[in-house]
Amino acid sequence: MTRIGVLGAGGMGSAFAAHLARSGADVLLIGRGSPHVRALAERPLRVDPPLGEPWLVDVPVAATAADVPAGSIGVLLLLTKSYDLGVAARSAGHVLAPDGVALPLQNGLGTDVPVADVFGDGRTLVGTTTVGAALREPARITVSVATATGECRTDLGRMGRGRAPAEQADRIAALLTAAGLPGLASPAVDELIWSKLALASMSPVSSVPRVTVASVWGSERGRALAGRMAAEVLDVAAAEGVGLDRAAALEHAERVWASTGEHYTSMCTDVREGRRTELAGMAGAVRALAVARGIPVPVHDTVLDLLDLAGVR
CATH class of the missing domain: 1.10.1040.10 (N-(1-d-carboxylethyl)-l-norvaline Dehydrogenase; domain 2)
Known part of the structure; x- marks a missing residue:
């Protein structure tokens, strides 16, 4: 089973990790020693949808990227703020398997560059997502209506220096879709x-x-x-x-x-x-x-x- 690392333990990263964990995926949420990550090491994550009942899920965590074994991650989703992307990628430069792929999902342009600088063009893709979530307190997040109902979408593909094989995009899209976060590999992700x-x-x-x-x-x-x-x-x-x-x-x-x-x-x-x-x-x-x-x-x-x-x- 492919191990999925989620780098960035804010609301968005926690939402991805929560859905992946609930689906049975092998996922690891990687933080920077925050109270939220420390709380998740001790108790389940609570997810509050806008409608319906909250749900709990155990999310495996690493306090920092330094705690993740080298080469142990097959897919690395980067969900830090865009201005932290370069530093975050460098901190996790050792975690990706030789045949793994890194996928930044931040808003904006140029996310391919700092990620490819660390992992290489052939292990980088680029994406965008409409998943919505916010960290409310340690071990508790809220998610948007679209996220809760599965009407959000994560699009990914090759763009700029993100030149990983197209079949990698298909594989990640399938993993996200199976977790209730619909993914779509696109040949025109730049559009x-x-x-x-x-x-x-x-x-x-x-x-x-x-x-x-x-x-x-x-x-x-x-x-x-x-x-x-x-x-x-x-x-x-x-x-x-x-x-x-x-x-x-x-x-x-x-x-x-x-x-x-x-x-x-x-x-x-x-x-x-x-x-x-x-x-x-x-x-x-x-x-x-x-x-x-x-x-x-x-x-x-x-x-x-x-x-x-x-x-x-």
């Missing part, structure tokens, strides 16, 4: 990642006034601003040679925004609580590519400058 970036335009837009998605969507100017920022993402994607269906991507973003309701995006929550954000790997990375290609992105410029003035990183 999905850019489409999600367009959708994620709502995050920095809502972070400037620090309001919910519903507050932005309920304003005519807010809707227009988010739409223009998403359109700029698609302009840059086209310049990068990504074959997105522009109209479909914008329609999808607007449909999700309209149905989200009184919810703070994770980025906006980080801003409100004074934490570091993943802005640099998302809107910041889009603007950097736009500048390099001479593409005007005035909404990105304005929103990012406003967040910079507010001290958001």
